[in-house]
Amino acid sequence: MSVRVQSExxxxxxxxxxxxxxxxxxxxxxxxxxxxxxxxxxxxxxxMTLEHYPGMTESELEQVEAEAxxxxxxxxxxxxxxxxxxxxxxxxxxxxxxxxxxxxAFEAAAFLMDYLKTRAPFWxxxxxxxxxxxxxxxxxxxxxxLEKWKK
Amino acid sequence: MTITLRYFxxxxxxxxxxxxxxxxxxxxxxxxxxxxxxxAKGPEYAxxxxxxxxxxxxxxxxxxxxxxxxxxxxxxxxxxxVTGG
Numbered sequence: 465m466s467v468r469v470q471s472e473x474x475x476x477x478x479x480x481x482x483x484x485x486x487x488x489x490x491x492x493x494x495x496x497x498x499x500x501x502x503x504x505x506x507x508x509x510x511x512m513t514l515e516h517y518p519g520m521t522e523s524e525l526e527q528v529e530a531e532a533x534x535x536x537x538x539x540x541x542x543x544x545x546x547x548x549x550x551x552x553x554x555x556x557x558x559x560x561x562x563x564x565x566x567x568x569a570f571e572a573a574a575f576l577m578d579y580l581k582t583r584a585p586f587w588x589x590x591x592x593x594x595x596x597x598x599x600x601x602x603x604x605x606x607x608x609x610l611e612k613w614k615k
Numbered sequence: 616m617t618i619t620l621r622y623f624x625x626x627x628x629x630x631x632x633x634x635x636x637x638x639x640x641x642x643x644x645x646x647x648x649x650x651x652x653x654x655a656k657g658p659e660y661a662x663x664x665x666x667x668x669x670x671x672x673x674x675x676x677x678x679x680x681x682x683x684x685x686x687x688x689x690x691x692x693x694x695x696x697v698t699g700g
Contacts, residue, residue, distance in 0.1 A: 520676035557700050586699025587624035599625045602696030
């Protein structure tokens with residue numbers, strides 16, 4: 465299990481390799497990568513700035529990860545989330561879930577993303593072409609995505 | 616009681632600071648009481664908390680509801696619904 469919050473980019477291949485090292489029981493690795501879109505609806509954006517709550521962020525991500533390990537037989541998971549100023553096309557978040565079989569890995573990766581989107585204290589601010597910043601509103605669809613995981 | 620307050624995103628911008636340590640009167644017992652007490656402190660707080668129903672709170676890094684009690688809290692944070700991922 466591993467969570468990281470960082471301003472630097474991540475290398476997906478390197479993260480997968482780190483998960484696989486010394487673990488020949490793994491038969492399935494699922495990754496999800498979130499990327500900055502170049503537009504918010506119809507309006508182009510020039511950058512996105514991510515703010516977070518140091519300390520609470522790591523604690524929430526670790527709890528989400530621990531919950532995934534309780535629910536599925538996972539060999540390894542990894543969450544990397546970037547903060548600071550990002551440009552369209554830049555990576556934002558990486559989730560890796562590794563298991564013996566694909567179903568657990570697919571489901572755990574989706575679960576990790578749905579949970580972190582509604583619980584981990586990150587906030588996005590988009591800057592438009594005029595230089596004006598807009599805080600991104602939370603989506604109701606994210607809360608609905610969480611409902612399907614309720615036991 | 617002395618509590619460190621942390622503000623994030625547009626709440627931080629409206630209040631004009633990211634954190635402060637305040638001496639909170641004993642009758643301010645819950646998170647809801649604290650929102651009310653801060654709102655009365657000045658126009659920047661009133662502006663920050665005008666959409667109070669959407670604002671989320673955490674006590675010592677744990678999400679809490681409005682009726683959560685402040686007793687023993689070291690740090691209380693206020694922030695909008697999260698938008699990471």
